[in-house]
């Protein structure tokens with residue numbers, strides 16, 4: 001956790017992004033679940049691309065999933081993240097079916113593998129913003 | 141027969157020198173390339189009455205004012221990144237075929253090396269991102285240090301390599317062919333700098349699995365093409381190059397990569413069958429392909445989208461010189477974004493045009509009659525044109 005002087009980029013807290021990150025701040029990983037057809041979705045959207053419904057709930061994810069794909073950033077592409085290089089940028093597929101861009105921490109980036117089981121952890125990077133990251137988990 | 145088939149032509153192509161370092165502004169680069177394309181076509185600035193812009197800046201107003209265009213009748217823009225120039229050709233073809241405009245300019249230029257290029261986009265943060273993907277990026281990617289194409293297309297490449305057991309010699313063959321072709325092109329930034337397999341393998345990692353030579357160049361420069369109706373093209377200076385087929389396509393969803401059910405289905409998969417059908421052509425008819433080569437692994441995916449081979453087989457398809465000059469299907473005969481210059485692929489359109497005019501000297505594809513140019517942009521939008529002489 002890095003609370004003092006967090007200099008990395010933060011999400012703009014507006015619209016549906018504000019809703020998503022507000023739950024992260026409460027240490028809850030929630031995604032939109034369509035009230036029309038029941039489909040989970042991420043990134044958040046105004047309407048369901050499957051059935052056209054504008055109605056949804058913020059449904060709670062169990063926070064467990066697998067590495068779907070990954071890369072390691074080995075050059076400082078963003079100056080705000082230069083201190084983090086090398087870092088793994090990962091797509092995690094949650095058990096509920098949605099996928100999200102995130103980090104997997106607590107493991108050297110070069111040991112990541114597609115299919116590796118992971119679980120969510122909440123990183124309170126500032127007073128206002130919490131990021132949902134993941135770490136390896138032992139398979140049940 | 142498709143109503144747009146062969147109704148429009150590429151009549152002029154031109155570019156600035158491709159450099160790293162320049163005294164010219166972005167606008168000046170574009171104007172210089174435009175004047176070169178006009179000269180190539182035997183036209184004057186006042187002949188241009190339409191523009192389709194593949195980049196948001198500079199605007200049509202800026203360009204028209206500088207060129208002194210007396211009557212700009214038609215303007216449009218195509219904000220789908222590297223897929224935009226080829227998609228713009230389709231839009232321009234419709235405009236001239238319907239008589240909405242006589243001669244349509246499609247220019248792209250930027251000082252990607254000296255100014256705000258791809259790396260600059262990362263530096264400047266979320267402000268000013270293209271609307272097509274800016275929201276997803278600033279809200280859900282950038283907080284995780286994800287801001288440049290090498291990072292997000294690496295997700296495709298990692299999974300593609302694992303799923304199909306893609307050998308390193310696949311992407312390497314793409315990089316080496318492009319560099320080999322650049323040695324025959326005076327305009328190529330990498331002319332005089334050949335690349336070996338050892339150089340490729342030992343280069344530094346940029347974003348796993350992309351090594352340095354898997355990634356396109358950042359250069360300063362501009363390139364422009366001019367589209368006219370087939371009727372008008374016959375009276376102009378150059379042999380006309382006909383737009384036989386054109387299409388664009390988009391992945392589902394287009395604004396987010398992780399959320400795709402069909403992860404490898406880039407926009408070109410949707411576009412390619414439409415353009416080939418319109419052109420009444422097959423991939424086996426092609427004399428060359430100019431493929432949008434932002435990253436070598438993406439070239440492999442695009443070859444599969446074109447139907448050159450089955451999914452997962454492109455890394456073997458490109459072996460044994462098949463995509464080199466003299467092979468079955470020469471690719472990026474100018475060196476492409478990997479070894480000529482990065483002007484968002486307008487240089488691919490220019491090269492295809494010159495190949496079909498038989499103006500390419502020692503890198504000329506013998507008796508070239510039919511070729512394809514692809515575009516690939518933002519999070520995987522796609523476009524292609526089928527061109528014939």
Ligand SMILES: [Zn+2]
Nearest residue numbers: 034037048051
């Ligand atoms: Zn629904």
